Amino acid sequence: MTLPDIAGKETAVRTKVIDALRIVLDPELGINIIDMGLVYSVEVDEEKKSIELDMTLSSPACPMGTSIVSAVENCLTHYFDQFTRSVNLVWEPAWSYERITEEGKQLLGNE
């Protein structure tokens, strides 16, 4: 996951979006999708009032895929209802375990 650019003018809202997405959990592992590395990019345009998010799933047939994607949409609708929201599901690059953050690994019980 790329770190938020704190110098960017969209940073405040973008950070809020990323924070909000931390309540969306992978139902099997109980880890939020940010630390799972499922979110590839978050683009916020404050002038146009739009949020565009690229995300993936651990596999195209993830049994919880629909739940996770609808949870992201529900989350954005709940916290950013004044913005137009677009969630794009992408498969390139494919998700791998390397994308799990250090915090995510700790949540899985790693030291």
Added chain:
Amino acid sequence: MISVGKQHPLLYRLVVSHYLLSAICFTALAVMLLFSSDKLSGHYFHPQLLAITHMAALGWGTLMIFGACYQLLPVILETELYSYKIGWISLVMFISGLILLVYSFWNFEPGIHMQCGGLLLLTGIGLFGMNVFMTSRKIAAEIHQEFIITACIWLVATALLGTLLVFNFRYAFFQKDHLLFLKLHAHMGFAGWFLLLIVGVSSKLIPMFLVSTKLKPGFLTWSYYLINAGLLSFVTDTYLFGLNIRSCFFGAIVVAGIASWLIFVFHCFHSRLRKVIDLPIKHTFVSFLLLGTALFVIPFIISNQLKADPWAIQYTTLYGTLIFMGWISSLILGQTFKTLPFIVWIKHYQHLAGKGSIPMPTDLVNSKILKLQFSIFLVFIGTFYAGLFYQSSLLIHIGLICFLIVALLYLANVVIILFHKPQIIEL
């Protein structure tokens, strides 16, 4: 937006019906065992033991695997199930056939009821196999798929031979000993159906549950060819020449296949990111130990059989109970709580996810009951097998009471999950 694998609305009822019926069969199995505990020290070719074995293999093991397959096939093969209607017809035929067959075995009435039961079961199993084949045929072949399809072929062959054995009771058309075909029937079911299916499904699910980073799929390929080669050789050789010293060699080939699979599982476990091992996974590892113990017993069965030592019968009972009440039961007792809560959770909470605080799928399971179930299952293993080893009817009886308690706790937890009332979310 690209579409993702979505749970088909018809899937829920089909899957949970299999889980619930299977849990009821498990309780019935435990009750039947308790009432037949004295038969366990006799010959395994006894009407009540035949009824119990078929209740275990079909009502408990196979029915549960059918339900799990309907739930997991779309995930593993990344496609939709071919037909839900065929799934329902298969279930109705399977249950009707099972009731008739178990009733007929228990009372040993090898007439029209047993024959109809066999034919209904064969049709139900055939329809399941067709559904799996049609679901997977448009997908590029992967090793998991090969395991599942081959397991279904072995299942249909097992059911066909079983049905022929039922008719052989009345018309005696087999030229060789009925017990010889019974051995082939049993091992086609054990190694061909249960083992291949479990290896195929687990090799996809275990890395997913453990979040394993290093997979060694080459071991699965070895496992597939070794198990099938060993089993085919065993079936052909035993049919032609009966049980003989070569049977040990063919058994060793199957064991090598199992070892390859366990090496794959070991690598998954070793490279896991998820360090916390939950109770369902502990149940799964206990099941592997019990499978290993069952395999350890095989040489004793063959050597005693060749010496015409009556201990061969005791070892066969030990082997059979380790397979059904040990390996398969422990696996299902754990894996049910890794799969069933998800399909129920999706139904109740999918549309609420991300809006606030909602339970996770694991919260649908009553963890206290699950802990109790696991502990009592371990007590059952200790007392029951000590009872078989020391020929103690008291220990066997205590073990079977524990087994019944495990079955009731399991049924209670399945019912709790199925009748879960959605909790109000905090926005």
